[in-house]
Structures are given as C-alpha cells and as structure tokens.
Amino acid sequence: MADVRARLGTDLPDLLRRLGFRDDDAADAVDAAAEVLDSPADLARVQTYADRLSTAIGDLRLEQAEDPWPEDEPAVAHGRDLGAGVLAMLALVATAEDVHDYHRSRAIDDDISWRSLSDLGQQVWVHRLTYDSFGLHTQGWLRIAWSGDLYWLGRLQFNLQLNDGEWVLSTHIPRTGPLTPESVQESFRAAVAFFGRHFAEFPVRRFWCSSWLLDPQLTEVLAADSNMVRFQRLWQLDPEEMEGDGDALFFTFARRGDVDLDSLPQDTTLQRAIVKRLKSGGHWYARRGSYPLPDQSA
Ligand SMILES: CC(C)(COP(=O)(O)OP(=O)(O)OC[C@H]1O[C@@H](n2cnc3c(N)ncnc32)[C@H](O)[C@@H]1OP(=O)(O)O)[C@@H](O)C(=O)NCCC(=O)NCCS
Known part of the structure; x- marks a missing residue:
C-alpha cells in the first residue's frame, strides 16, 4: 500500500509533471499536499482513499472495489478551502506509482504508462476550465485509469x-x-x-x-x-x-x-x-x- 506521507513528501513536482499537471495546477497541488501533510485528519482520509484505490489495481471491472471516497466528497468542507475533490486528487497522485508498477507488470512502456496516467492532469485542467478554480470533479471517471484499464x-x-x-x-x-x-x-x-x-x-x-x-x-x-x-x-x-x-x-x-x-x-x-x-x-x-x-x- 502507498505511504501517502512519503509519496506526497518526496519529488512531488516531478511526479505531477509526469501526471500531466499544468504549471498553475501543479503549484496549487504542491500547496494542497503541504496542507494535508500538516493535518492528521486530512492525511488519514487521503491514506484511506489511497488504500482503497490500491486494492482495485488490476480489477478491470471494478467488481470487488469499494468506492474509494464518499460520493459527495467534492462538497465536503475541509476546514481550509483546499478545493473540490482535492483529497481524492491527492490519493490518486499518491497511488500513481502503483498503477505504473501494474503497467510494468504487463510490459507496458513507460511512455504509454505515464501518458495514460496524465489524464489526471488533464482532468484537473478541465476542472479549472469549467469552474475557474483548482480542483477535481471527475474522480469517478479516473477510477478506470487507476484500475489499470x-x-x-x-x-x-x-x-x-x-x-x-x-x-x-x-x-x-x-x-x-x-x-x-x-x-x-x-x-x-x-x-x-x-x-x-x-x-x-x-x-x-x-x-x-x-x-x-x-x-x-x-x-x-x-x-x-x-x-x-x-x-x-x-x-x-x-x-x-x-x-x-x-x-x-x-x-x-x-x-x-x-x-x-x-x-x-x-x-x-x-x-x-x-x-x-x-x-x-x-x-x-x-x-x-x-x-x-x-x-x-x-
Ligand atoms: C470532439 C472534438 C475534439 C471535435 O473537435 P474538432 O475536430 O475541432 O471538430 P470539427 O472540426 O468537426 O468542428 C466542427 C465545428 O464545430 C466547432 N467545434 C468542435 N468542437 C468544439 C468545441 N468543443 N467547442 C466549440 N466549438 C467546437 C468547430 O470549431 C467547427 O466550427 P466552425 O465550422 O465554425 O469552425 C471537440 O469537440 C472536443 O474537444 N470536445 C471535447 C471532448 C469530447 O467531447 N469528448 C467526448 C466525450 S463523451
């Protein structure tokens, strides 16, 4: 299982670049990760979401998988205004290396692997286009990519x-x-x-x-x-x-x-x-x- 603290604490800008984050989104994601690392309650939630995402890797039909986050997660108030869907986003970031490992186990090239996972950055960009703010509203859709499918x-x-x-x-x-x-x-x-x-x-x-x-x-x-x-x-x-x-x-x-x-x-x-x-x-x-x-x- 991903250690969210380690994954969000080390080389985050490089990981976000591989995940297709635009510069302004990456800067906001780095700030949000710092806030979460500083908040035991938020960190525990991201860890739970990440654990559930990890369990679903390779489950192409998402049959066994529990929903990683509550359906209304984007509307949850975080105490600080991190942005809609940001805890789900950080769980996706924290587990990206695990999906990449799954790709590798199927002998998939690094280029195709990271390009596929860069749909996360694309979705964060589409959120900004739609709502004019940093966040994520398509985390349900991203579960397909995060199952390795x-x-x-x-x-x-x-x-x-x-x-x-x-x-x-x-x-x-x-x-x-x-x-x-x-x-x-x-x-x-x-x-x-x-x-x-x-x-x-x-x-x-x-x-x-x-x-x-x-x-x-x-x-x-x-x-x-x-x-x-x-x-x-x-x-x-x-x-x-x-x-x-x-x-x-x-x-x-x-x-x-x-x-x-x-x-x-x-x-x-x-x-x-x-x-x-x-x-x-x-x-x-x-x-x-x-x-x-x-x-x-x-
Ligand atoms: C699908 C998509 C790539 C097509 O773009 P495209 O190849 O440029 O489309 P066309 O060349 O056939 O465009 C025909 C006309 O519609 C316009 N158009 C196409 N997509 C447009 C869009 N998303 N917004 C505004 N206008 C659009 C074009 O400008 C063109 O108009 P014009 O004749 O006045 O210049 C584009 O609509 C898009 O990016 N959509 C969002 C993604 C999407 O819909 N995915 C499917 C989800 S189920």
Missing part, C-alpha cells in the same frame, strides 16, 4: 469493458484539439496492437463508444466533411437515445449545472447549433455505437 494511445483513450458478456474496447475522446480522421485511424491501429500484446487474454472484436458525439442530429448542423461528422459516421448505432443536453453543454462550453443559454459564446458552428436547438425546446442525445476492429472489417 485506461490507455491513451495517440489521439484517443481506450479501456477494456465487458458488455453483455463480450469484451469491447471502449473509446474516449479527450479534449486535446482536432479529431482528424487520420488521428482516429492511427489510434485504432495502435489500440489493436497494444491490447493484443498486453491484454491478450481479453479477445476483442470491436470498438465501442457511448457519447454525445454520436448524436445523429450533429450531422444535420455540421459540415459533412467536418471531423465530428466523419467520426460519427464510423459507428453503427444502437437505437437507444440517452439524455445528452448536459454533456453537449459541458463538452462544447465547459459548463456544468444550470447554464444561462444567453451567456454562452456563439463563435463556432457547433456552439450556435447546440444553443439554437435547446432554445427551441429540442434536446441532444448520447448514443452508443460499435466499430469492428480494422483487421476484421477488411
């Missing part, structure tokens, strides 16, 4: 997921710039090679995606040759529609919760389309889709 391969991220008895490569699109068709195909190829080599005992036949990006209504409002439309056309959709207004607003405008539609920027085709439909009483939907592994679609 999320890999960032080129443009996309993937994890093995069991759907109705079949393992699929669940596909994720981080907010890191354009989603060019070439970068998507390159990532798909990398994923086939990677999971075939490092997770050979999980045979997969298809990629799978659940996203607001798969709402066919987007094809009605974006250019036919846009990256988003070309991405969506790859997927064979399940019929079920899931509520997607919140995701459309979050992933387009980095806003959560009640959003005043009149306050949103209207600079891009997508921004205008998202707001127009909502103002007219319409909705956006998340959809699920499949895409066969390239070597089986030939």
